[in-house]
Amino acid sequence: MKTFQLKLGLVITQYEEFHELVAIDNTSLTFEEINTRNKTIITNDDFWIDFASGQVRIADAFSSSKELITHSLQEAIHSKTDLASFPEKYQRDVNRKTLYIAALKKLGISRGQRRYIAAELDRIGRTMGDQKIPKPSTVQRWWHQFEANGGYSYSLLNANSSKRSPNQFSQDSEDFIQAQIDQCYAIRTRPGVASAYRGYLQALKVENIRLEKSGKPLLEKASERTLHLRIQKRPQFELMVDRYGRAHAEAHFRMVQGHLPAQYPLDVVEVDHSPLDLYVLDDENFLPLGRPWITVMKDRYSGVILGFSFSFRKTGIESIFACLKYSITPHDDIHERWPDIQNPWPAFGVGHYYVFDRGTDFTSIELQTAINSLGAHYEYCAVHSPWLKGSIERFFKTLNETLFETLPGKTFSNLKDRGDYDPAKDAVIRVSTLVYLIHKWICDHHNIFPDVRKQAVPIDLWNEGIGIAPPPHPNSMEELSIILGERNTGTLSREGIRYKWITYANEILSNIMDEVGKGTKVDFIVNRENLGFIHVKNPTTGNYEEIPSTRPEYACGLTAYQHQYLRKVNQIDLNSRNAIDTLIETRANTQQVIQGEMTSKRKYNYSQAAKLAGISSDAVIANKPRTISEPFEGQTVEPKEIPSNVLVYPAFSKITKLRWG
Numbered sequence: 001m002k003t004f005q006l007k008l009g010l011v012i013t014q015y016e017e018f019h020e021l022v023a024i025d026n027t028s029l030t031f032e033e034i035n036t037r038n039k040t041i042i043t044n045d046d047f048w049i050d051f052a053s054g055q056v057r058i059a060d061a062f063s064s065s066k067e068l069i070t071h072s073l074q075e076a077i078h079s080k081t082d083l084a085s086f087p088e089k090y091q092r093d094v095n096r097k098t099l100y101i102a103a104l105k106k107l108g109i110s111r112g113q114r115r116y117i118a119a120e121l122d123r124i125g126r127t128m129g130d131q132k133i134p135k136p137s138t139v140q141r142w143w144h145q146f147e148a149n150g151g152y153s154y155s156l157l158n159a160n161s162s163k164r165s166p167n168q169f170s171q172d173s174e175d176f177i178q179a180q181i182d183q184c185y186a187i188r189t190r191p192g193v194a195s196a197y198r199g200y201l202q203a204l205k206v207e208n209i210r211l212e213k214s215g216k217p218l219l220e221k222a223s224e225r226t227l228h229l230r231i232q233k234r235p236q237f238e239l240m241v242d243r244y245g246r247a248h249a250e251a252h253f254r255m256v257q258g259h260l261p262a263q264y265p266l267d268v269v270e271v272d273h274s275p276l277d278l279y280v281l282d283d284e285n286f287l288p289l290g291r292p293w294i295t296v297m298k299d300r301y302s303g304v305i306l307g308f309s310f311s312f313r314k315t316g317i318e319s320i321f322a323c324l325k326y327s328i329t330p331h332d333d334i335h336e337r338w339p340d341i342q343n344p345w346p347a348f349g350v351g352h353y354y355v356f357d358r359g360t361d362f363t364s365i366e367l368q369t370a371i372n373s374l375g376a377h378y379e380y381c382a383v384h385s386p387w388l389k390g391s392i393e394r395f396f397k398t399l400n401e402t403l404f405e406t407l408p409g410k411t412f413s414n415l416k417d418r419g420d421y422d423p424a425k426d427a428v429i430r431v432s433t434l435v436y437l438i439h440k441w442i443c444d445h446h447n448i449f450p451d452v453r454k455q456a457v458p459i460d461l462w463n464e465g466i467g468i469a470p471p472p473h474p475n476s477m478e479e480l481s482i483i484l485g486e487r488n489t490g491t492l493s494r495e496g497i498r499y500k501w502i503t504y505a506n507e508i509l510s511n512i513m514d515e516v517g518k519g520t521k522v523d524f525i526v527n528r529e530n531l532g533f534i535h536v537k538n539p540t541t542g543n544y545e546e547i548p549s550t551r552p553e554y555a556c557g558l559t560a561y562q563h564q565y566l567r568k569v570n571q572i573d574l575n576s577r578n579a580i581d582t583l584i585e586t587r588a589n590t591q592q593v594i595q596g597e598m599t600s601k602r603k604y605n606y607s608q609a610a611k612l613a614g615i616s617s618d619a620v621i622a623n624k625p626r627t628i629s630e631p632f633e634g635q636t637v638e639p640k641e642i643p644s645n646v647l648v649y650p651a652f653s654k655i656t657k658l659r660w661g
Contacts (some may be wrong), residue, residue, distance in 0.1 A: 101139070147641070279429075299462065492513045495550075528559060595629055612628075
């Protein structure tokens, strides 16, 4: 992902006009229009608000020459910069190359110091668990490509990554191969490839006899080399877990690193999550929802908080991405919402290194690829070494001791400490109030309270540091959403693209199918917080296009978690004809059940209802607070009226058909 820094010479576009940044002070920015040289002064807050809304866009230039700028307007998001759109083996290859470069840079070695590179490669490779240590000249070539392309990880993609081999097998044959890998290779007896292939051939013979008797097409036979290649494409960590056990796999893939020092703001960002020691209430019904889980990102150099996110779902990739997005985007609008917050919160941007522990949600290839796509790097703490990430660990303790200590509803991590105290009965803090309190605590306490170890105020360190090293910001908020979205592959059909019973189609997708043909597989991105649209990658141009759902009355505003819940309730009854109508009915019934349980005297798990409603800090920050009594509030859109004698197909058919009879 391309980033920019707020410094002199930055060129932006607004209402199709080009403006160059010519002056910066503590509160405002001065821009000059390229042609007329008319000056415009705007506040820092207004700039970030307009940038977040898309009114201000970043031109890919730092020059006032119009000839250089006019062809550099921000283009649509291209698939080459989106690492997650490539097969996993190429993602891991890029990841391996960036780890070598990052490790050498951490040691203070430059690209031209070949002798020093050669002396460190073997040690770095062993630490990474790399079986094939590259030569110094190879690493220098990677490094040159990386720097020549502005430090963007996509420049390290293998040349073969753009090639696509034809699909040699039918889907049934491919599924059979994968199933046999599970049964004949990914087992604790650890057979070799040759033995697994013999098992595959025997199973294939039996299956084809069965298919022949039933008059169905036979499965195609794969060679031993093909089976071997399919095994190599499998995630190697999961494969080793199946064959050797989790302890052996974790020991094999362990990457032990020391404490990473920070030289400037956003050089190192620490990430962690924890349950809050506080019971909170529903905003509308004042019912106890339980303890939320919070994810926090903190700048190691200054100690300021960059962003946070909490919800009642246990932590995972969704909570990490939500926190990551909030840490990258500006926080200027919080003073309009809560005027009594006295101090600004200027700390945001893309980090250089992100430091995680070794939880399964932090070690996923999805997170690693997202970090690489941001143009950043990541590191893991050594096992059982929390002191290597002590700053963020101390944050949770400080939060509990200074903010939650005297609040009603405060609980204890240890049941022995709790005694007869029932935090659920004493809880009075609502979700929206907790969001406000955390913001105020960050701005008016944590960021301005002197750090005992550094003997300096965190926000002062941040402001001094960004004067020397301005923080990088994403060129496009839309591109950031693409990087943090859920990856999927679908087939173009007359109905459009189907994702878990929801179909997406419009004229743009129809034109794409006209170009590439019906039945073509395409990649698309799902927004986990709103299934009302997807972003489809055009196979011809590589750009992403926004495609709406054909049933907005169901999909608009619906979260992936809610959709999964409703599908689980009707897992057996759904089919292509009644799926969405059945899910709409289930949604209404679910809401009635929850409302009925709330009025009854029986005990009810309100925490589960909070998960379904999507109650979180992100919903409050987005001005869309949610409540368990209306878990699907604001998600219903009135369907368009259709004459009873007309059956309207999506834009793909481009015709209307009369109903028979």
